[in-house]
Amino acid sequence: MKVTRRDLLVWSAGAAAGLLVTPVPWKVLDDVSIWSQNWPWIPQPARVPIEVKQSFCTLCPNGCGLRVRMAAGWPVGVAGVTMNPITRGALCPLAFGAHQLNWHPRRMRGVRYRGGISSWPEAHAALTKASEEGRTVVIDGYPGRAASSVLEQFALKRGGSYRVLFGAEARGLRPYETWSDVPASSLGYDLENAKTIVSFGAPLLDGWGVPGRFTRWWAERAAGAEDPQLRLIQIESSLSRTAARSWKWISIVEGSESTLAAGLARVLIEQKLVPARGPIPAVTVSDAAKRSGLTTDQIQELARTIAAERPALAISSDENPSIAALNIVLGSVGVSGGIVRRTKNDRYPVPAEARYPMSRKDGETWGTPTISGARAVVVDASVPWDFVPETDAEVFRFAAWDGGSSKADWLLPAPGFLEDLTDVPSPPSAAVESYAVAPALTKPTVDVRSAAQLLVSIDSSLTSIDNIIHGRCAEIFRQRAGTLYGREIAPVAQIASAEKLEEQLRNGAVWITESAKPAALRCELKEWPSLAVASQDPDWAAAWPVAMLPPLASKLYSESSLREAPARRNS
Numbered sequence: 294m295k296v297t298r299r300d301l302l303v304w305s306a307g308a309a310a311g312l313l314v315t316p317v318p319w320k321v322l323d324d325v326s327i328w329s330q331n332w333p334w335i336p337q338p339a340r341v342p343i344e345v346k347q348s349f350c351t352l353c354p355n356g357c358g359l360r361v362r363m364a365a366g367w368p369v370g371v372a373g374v375t376m377n378p379i380t381r382g383a384l385c386p387l388a389f390g391a392h393q394l395n396w397h398p399r400r401m402r403g404v405r406y407r408g409g410i411s412s413w414p415e416a417h418a419a420l421t422k423a424s425e426e427g428r429t430v431v432i433d434g435y436p437g438r439a440a441s442s443v444l445e446q447f448a449l450k451r452g453g454s455y456r457v458l459f460g461a462e463a464r465g466l467r468p469y470e471t472w473s474d475v476p477a478s479s480l481g482y483d484l485e486n487a488k489t490i491v492s493f494g495a496p497l498l499d500g501w502g503v504p505g506r507f508t509r510w511w512a513e514r515a516a517g518a519e520d521p522q523l524r525l526i527q528i529e530s531s532l533s534r535t536a537a538r539s540w541k542w543i544s545i546v547e548g549s550e551s552t553l554a555a556g557l558a559r560v561l562i563e564q565k566l567v568p569a570r571g572p573i574p575a576v577t578v579s580d581a582a583k584r585s586g587l588t589t590d591q592i593q594e595l596a597r598t599i600a601a602e603r604p605a606l607a608i609s610s611d612e613n614p615s616i617a618a619l620n621i622v623l624g625s626v627g628v629s630g631g632i633v634r635r636t637k638n639d640r641y642p643v644p645a646e647a648r649y650p651m652s653r654k655d656g657e658t659w660g661t662p663t664i665s666g667a668r669a670v671v672v673d674a675s676v677p678w679d680f681v682p683e684t685d686a687e688v689f690r691f692a693a694w695d696g697g698s699s700k701a702d703w704l705l706p707a708p709g710f711l712e713d714l715t716d717v718p719s720p721p722s723a724a725v726e727s728y729a730v731a732p733a734l735t736k737p738t739v740d741v742r743s744a745a746q747l748l749v750s751i752d753s754s755l756t757s758i759d760n761i762i763h764g765r766c767a768e769i770f771r772q773r774a775g776t777l778y779g780r781e782i783a784p785v786a787q788i789a790s791a792e793k794l795e796e797q798l799r800n801g802a803v804w805i806t807e808s809a810k811p812a813a814l815r816c817e818l819k820e821w822p823s824l825a826v827a828s829q830d831p832d833w834a835a836a837w838p839v840a841m842l843p844p845l846a847s848k849l850y851s852e853s854s855l856r857e858a859p860a861r862r863n864s
Contacts (some may be wrong), residue, residue, distance in 0.1 A: 309653060309856040310857040312467070312750055319325075319559075341362055343363070343369070344359075345360055345361070345363070346363055346638065346801065347359065347800065347802075348361055348711060348730040348734055348801055349730075349801075350391060351715050352388065352391060352436075353387075354435050354437075354718075354748075355502070355503045355504065355720045355722055356727075356729060356749045357373065357377070357385075357503070358379075360476065361392070361531070361734060363735075366712070367735055368719070368734065368735055368736040369782065370390075371389055375787070376782075377778060378803075378805060380506065381509055383506075383509065383612075384505075385504045386439060387755065388504075389414045391710045392710065392711055394694065394710045395738055396738070399696075400695075400697045400706075400738075401523050401673060401692055401694060401704065402706060402740070402750075403741045404704070404706065405704040406703055413740065413742065415691070416747070417750065419434040419687070420671070420689055420747065421666050421749060423686075424751065425452045425670035426668050427669070428452050428453040428454040428668055429448055429668065429671065430454050430669070430670045430671070430672070430686070431447060431453065431454075431455050431669045431671045431744075432456050432457075432645045432670065432676055432680075433450040433676070434458045434673060434675035434676035434677060435444075435659070435673070435675035436457045436642055437719070438715055438717075438718060439716050439745075439761035439765070440743065440744070442761050443672060443748055443749060443756065443758060443761070444745060445653075446755050446756065447751075447755060448753075448763035450560030450752065450754075455643070456642070456643045456645040457642040457643065457644060458676050458680055459721075460721055461611050461720075462501070462722040463478065463610035463612060465495075465616075466481075466632070467611045467644075467663075468612065468613075468617035469617060469626070472621070472818050473815060473816045474813060474818050475634055476605060478642060478721075479634055479636045479637070480524055480633065480635070480732045481632075481633055481635045481722055481725070482502075482608065482632065482722050482724060483604075483606070483629060483631055483724040484506070484510060485509055486629045487597075487605065487631070488522070488602040488604055488605065489523075489524040489527070489605040490605065490607060491556065491604075492527050492535065492608050492610075493553075493607070493608065493613065493616050494528065494529040494530075494550060494609060494610035495609060496533065496610070497525065497527075497535050497608070498511065498534060498535040498538050498539075499534045503720050503723070504723040510523065510717060524540045524541075525538075525539040526540060526542075526543065526598070526599070527543075528543045528550065529545070530544060530546060530547035534832045537817070543666075544586070545585040545587060550609070551585070551613060551616070551824040552576055552585060553584070553585040554582060555574035555821060555824060556577070556585070556592050557582025557592065557596045557599065558571075558619050558622040559573055560597075561596050561599075561622050567600055568688060571821070572818065572820050572821050573620050573821075576739035576824070577594065587624075603625075604625055605623050605625060606623075606625050606632070607619045607620050613824065614822035615762050615821070615822055615823075616796060617822075618821060620632055621816050626852070627815050631786055635723060635724055635726050635806075637725050643741075650848070651795070660771045665684070665685075667686040669686055669688075669689060670686050670687070670688045671689045671691075671744055671748070672701065672744075673691055673743075673744045674691040674693055674743065674744065678824055681699075681722075686781050687702050688701040688702050690704055691705045691706075691707040691744045692705070692706070693706065693707045697820075705742065706740070706741045707741055707743055707744070708733075708741045709734065709736040709738075711731070711735050711743075712735055712741065713733050714732055714733045714758060714762070715730075715731050715761065716728065716729065716731070716761075716765065717731050725806050726806045727803055728765065728803070728807070729801075729802070730766075730798040730799045746847055750811070762795050765805075766798060769789070769792075769804055770788065772785070773786045774807070775807065776807070777797055777802045777803070778803050779801055779803070780802075781798065846863075
């Protein structure tokens with residue numbers, strides 16, 4: 294009997310169908326599921342009463358409030374805190390699965406030196422020797438913390454420098470430093486009081502800024518309305534989820550954002566749609582139309598739409614001076630619903646990498662900072678793994694998780710999720726000042742040190758993190774301003790003592806200042822900025838400091854409406 298190709302296909306289809314109706318594949322799937330959940334490196338929670346504690350996520354500078362379910366001293370579940378006035382219970386997928394990270398197979402479990410196994414005493418001796426022989430440069434990816442003060446003190450005492458790696462939201466505020474006497478770290482976006490928000494590619498509805506801050510405000514004032522109270526105009530080349538949900542999506546040629554912003558500013562000034570502010574851009578409306586793929590009529594209509602409902606706030610996906618200058622033309626700097634100053638801090642941290650030559654009113658300038666002449670470079674665990682300092686110095690890199698190949702000489706295991714005491718300063722994009730404390734809720738599973746802990750062990754004259762936090766809590770109490778949001782809401786003026794205030798902060802409360810009338814910001818824009826733009830991160834999640842995602846976060850990405858995680862960060 295001759296067997297044809299058709300006979301084989303029919304037989305294969307019948308066999309597959311017959312197999313599916315038997316219990317065999319489902320039994321195999323069930324056995325694999327059970328087996329995969331009982332790998333030896335996965336801890337088994339003890340059967341004890343569940344204890345719920347409040348804390349804050351410190352995996353990024355947004356500091357979302359957490360409700361952590363604890364079993365026998367180990368976190369077994371994470372949820373948002375609805376009483377938190379900033380996040381209001383929202384969390385990103387990374388935070389929802391963060392309790393798995395400490396058990397991730399790529400957790401850093403020992404000191405490494407140039408690929409080999411080393412120890413903490415050897416790392417301590419090497420950094421001590423290097424810091425005594427020459428300049429020490431310290432790089433921080435999460436400025437404003439108590440640990441940041443320790444890092445800065447150490448660098449300056451060693452004749453070196455303390456540098457900051459800014460995230461995309463903070464970089465978007467950097468251009469204002471060149472036109473005012475206010476550092477970007479003191480500025481924020483007053484989204485809550487804006488009537489029109491013009492987003493140049495910023496993923497406002499899927500991952501930008503503090504999770505839940507804008508999405509909830511947009512849901513209350515704009516979602517599904519033909520004439521919303523909050524008009525979101527998304528300008529970008531592709532139909533992203535933010536573009537699909539926005540009030541208007543303006544499709545443009547990729548990379549033409551700066552030119553379009555200049556063209557819009559020219560229309561606003563020439564047609565007197567806003568009070569004239571700043572110089573007229575050299576770009577004509579026709580030039581902007583050719584570059585962006587829009588018509589001149591579309592650009593003029595867009596300018597009128599933006600000016601119709603103000604305050605109007607322009608937001609860029611990264612550092613873009615032309616878009617920042619558009620806010621000056623719109624009169625959206627130093628006013629409610631625009632760019633506001635949330636704190637009186639007047640310090641200018643030096644960037645670890647500058648995307649544009651910067652200049653300030655005090656005459657100091659910097660371009661792309663080099664790390665030449667340094668003997669040692671200390672990279673804090675808050676710095677994303679992708680950042681590689683360009684230097685010939687000896688590099689000491691702290692990390693809780695191994696992100697793959699690294700040019701660092703020393704790889705030093707840092708505390709993981711909820712394993713270290715830290716504080717939580719104001720998020721980079723916030724319009725009001727806030728402060729919280731995230732205590733160590735669980736013991737490290739391996740021998741770890743934070744960068745600040747190692748530096749304090751080298752130089753005992755440095756102030757400890759605990760003492761810095763204690764001093765900051767005392768200062769908040771001394772000011773007698775703002776409100777504590779925890780299990781109960783209480784004005785600081787009603788708190789009995791600084792000790793009581795610190796106790797509440799360490800138990801999960803967050804201190805927030807009241808919204809005040811924005812202070813005027815004097816921005817001197819003498820000429821329209823260059824239209825050149827820096828290369829941007831390939832995706833919105835690229836700046837996350839962790840080197841991989843926990844399994845639960847990967848599942849949330851694939852089964853929710855959130856953006857897909859980059860393939861290189863999947864666990």
